Amino acid sequence: MDVSEVPMTRWQDAFEEPDETPDAPCPIWLVPSAGAAAWVESELPGAADMALRMGFSGELGQTLMTSDGLLCGVGEGRDPLALGAAASAVAKGSYQLASPLKGQALHLATLGWALGAYRFRRYLKASEGVRLVWPEGVDRARLEREAAATYLARDLVNIPAEDMGPSDLAAATSAIADRTGARLSIVEGAALAEGFPLIQAVGRAAATPSKLIDLTWGKDDAPKITLVGKGVCFDSGGLNLKGGRSMGLMKKDMGGAANALALASMMIAAELPVRLRLLIPAVENAVAGNAFRPGDVFRARNGDTVEISNTDAEGRLVLADALCLAAEERPDHIISLATLTGAARVALGPDLPPIYSTDETFAQCAHKEGEALADPLWPMPLWSRYDDFLRSSIADVNHASANGFAGSIVAALFLRRFVPSTIAYTHLDLYAWTPAARPGRPMGGEAMGIRALFAALDQRVR
Structure with missing residues (x-):
């Protein structure tokens, strides 16, 4: 077949x-x-x-x-x-x-x-x-965009990595673009290596070439909203290799990209008065002789040097380069979605994604809407004191903390470094998976937080 x-x-x-x-x-x-x-x-x-x-x-x-x-x-x-x-x-x-x-x-x-x-x-x-x-x-139109977006996110996460690699993720995005009239460009090959060194480093050991997927929709003079989704199509952990049990679900490590694409499809279907941009760094974190290593130092797109402490914390690296690109056109708001840390699941479990934001009003609105829509989010602090956990003696920043404290917060703080303080930034650390079936939530890939985010964005721009 x-x-x-x-x-x-x-x-x-x-x-x-x-x-x-x-x-x-x-x-x-x-x-x-x-x-x-x-x-x-x-x-x-x-x-x-x-x-x-x-x-x-x-x-x-x-x-x-x-x-x-x-x-x-x-x-x-x-x-x-x-x-x-x-x-x-x-x-x-x-x-x-x-x-x-x-x-x-x-x-x-x-x-x-x-x-x-x-x-x-x-x-x-x-x-x-x-x-x-x-x-x-x-309301048929509302239910259609919510159900269709959820089905899309679930399907993309459920499809095994053999059939949902970077090229397949790009094809799924292209299908949305073709249907809606959105504009799509793909950065790959030499252009990716030159302009996005962190994305290139994470994906360079894979047989499947990495890509940066870039979709735009809407009028250029509308408020600019940029979504960034983590598209790690499979995460072996790299040289910090995961155990077999931990690796078994890693087809879902592109769940942030799946949810970002699903949210984008909702925004387009509702014709929100925004200029939407969707960025998906699509890679596979594999093991080979040219895999990136703990202790390596790479220069991010914005020029900052980044020390690698653990190759299994690769998602924040590909997001960092994508966030740099997102920030270059100075949008009104950047929102990243990622299956980023196990620490978020330890703190809040699989059902409740933490939301971090430099725009507290937006985060509280998304939290309130999530409660009303059975699509919960929980506001968490960007606690600047923990920036110290990312210090490096040989680079501008270490990409992961060695002490194990506040892992989800520290990851969000790392990402925040790549978004100027003049741009509103929101980050969701989601699981993208339902481990045990509940009403309306079969076991498997899941859309999380996107109906809440849509409602908050709708209130913001209308």
């Missing part, structure tokens, strides 16, 4: 129009855990005996098929994507939301269904899925 010709996963396959349903769809009832038995007895008395026998308690993610329809537990009601549990649990067929919802609650429930219905089938035989009758009152 030539997987390059297999289409990306379609969010539209999770829905059908009311007039497309040949038979009566199965109703879905959202049941809270508080008083679940009484709720079923009152609203669906015919299902009460079965619910009791099967121990249905309305717990979040719990589902039960009855003669009166599908019961879907929403727990305490704190997860607006709870309907996603039904999409991932039920058999193929047509379903219809029976519980009365309106406004934001209806939108997020419908989005939850779309995200829960996602299946990564690129390497599997085709099979029918589940479909929800499109609920009346849902």
Whole structure:
């Protein structure tokens, strides 16, 4: 099978129009855990005996098929994507939301269904899925851009590195450009080696040539927003080689690029009044005789010398050169997204990406929107005291700290060095992976923080 010709996963396959349903769809009832038995007895008395026998308690993610329809537990009601549990649990067929919802609650429930219905089938035989009758009152354009962006990010992360190297990532970006009229340029070869020495150093041992992907869209006189996504398509750790268990998920080390591209697609689809630029340094961190080494010193694009202390901290190096390029045209705001540190996961776990920003108002807005949209971000400080951890005796900066303290903060501080203080800078240290399935979030590649960032950007520029 030539997987390059297999289409990306379609969010539209999770829905059908009311007039497309040949038979009566199965109703879905959202049941809270508080008083679940009484709720079923009152609203669906015919299902009460079965619910009791099967121990249905309305717990979040719990589902039960009855003669009166599908019961879907929403727990305490704190997860607006709870309907996603039904999409991932039920058999193929047509379903219809029976519980009365309106406004934001209806939108997020419908989005939850779309995200829960996602299946990564690129390497599997085709099979029918589940479909929800499109609920009346849902903003189709908004749901389309959110679901499509999430599916795009998930697909890009889930595809193995053999089929998602730098060239494939460039092709995925080119497909977005072709569809939207965005402008695309690729820096590679001698031009990359000359202009982006850190990107070149990280990727030089790989059989797959490195690239700097550069997409622009929008009017030149609009506010300039630049996204930078870490595109390490596979990270072996380099000469600081990872153990096999740690290396197993490293196809997801381009999750920052996947999320940045997904966010860019949302911004274009919504026609935000901005001049958007997307930069993706796409590399593979491999091992060979010409691999870069601990102790090497390289000169970044802006002229700063950088001492290498650990080749497994390569993401911040490729981002540094891309940030230098981003800053050269003085945009209004630069936002980087990267699967950067394990320290962020130690501090906040896999579900909650930290957000760092020199624009505190923007970070707080993104945090607030994330809470409302079930797309959480947690503000973290750019604690300047820890700049001392990056001191080098032989170069302008050491790219990683040796003491192990505050790893996510220190990485963000390193990146901040390459953005002038006159330009607003925001950084997300995300995981881009769901390690255990939850409602609306199947195990695997994940979009994180992009709906929150979009909402904050939308407020900023409109």
